Amino acid sequence: xxxxxxxxxxxxxxxxxxxxxxxxxxxxxxxxxxxxxxxxxxxxxxxxxxxxxxxxxxxxxxxxxxxxxxxxxxxxxxxxxxxxxxxxxxxxxxxxxxxxxxxxxxxxxxxxxxxxxxxxxxxxxxxxxxxxxxxxxxxx
Numbered sequence: 063x064x065x066x067x068x069x070x071x072x073x074x075x076x077x078x079x080x081x082x083x084x085x086x087x088x089x090x091x092x093x094x095x096x097x098x099x100x101x102x103x104x105x106x107x108x109x110x111x112x113x114x115x116x117x118x119x120x121x122x123x124x125x126x127x128x129x130x131x132x133x134x135x136x137x138x139x140x141x142x143x144x145x146x147x148x149x150x151x152x153x154x155x156x157x158x159x160x161x162x163x164x165x166x167x168x169x170x171x172x173x174x175x176x177x178x179x180x181x182x183x184x185x186x187x188x189x190x191x192x193x194x195x196x197x198x199x200x201x202x
Contacts, residue, residue: 065117066098067137070124070145077145078122084115085138087131094131096138103133109184111192112140123148125192127185144185148192156193160186 068082085096088110096103112124129142163183166174174182 064098066096066100068114068139069137070112070114070140070142072129072142072145074144077124077142077147078114081117082114082138083117083119085140086113086115087111087126087140089131096131096133099135100133100138102135103131105131107131107140107142109181109188111188111195112142112145123192123195125151125185125188127181127188146189146192148189148196151189151193153190153193156186156189160190 126142
């Protein structure tokens with residue numbers, strides 16, 4: 063068995079469904095690599111990347127705001143709070159959200175709690191990192 067079924071879903075949408083050779087994600091204890099026949103596992107994901115390697119080697123790059131990774135014998139599921147493919151990220155909107163979150167954290171703005179601002183900042187940074195990886199891959 064050289065592949066497994068991979069599902070990436072968020073509260074709003076099914077982001078990806080298909081066969082994969084490898085999934086790399088950022089768990090609470092660090093980066094995880096999931097390959098076929100990985101032991102069953104459930105772990106929390108930190109805001110950051112999820113990279114899915116398809117049969118043939120193509121990589122899909124996602125930014126997630128956190129969530130849960132579940133590994134079962136035949137299927138790997140990412141239940142993300144929010145998830146977006148790197149190629150679908152609107153850089154201007156992300157930079158604006160990042161600046162707003164930083165401003166709120168600096169001034170303790172009452173329109174958004176510090177926890178909400180930190181979550182928005184973490185997702186903004188994850189998306190900007192995904193864009194950076196996308197640009198690097200396009201140069202190769």
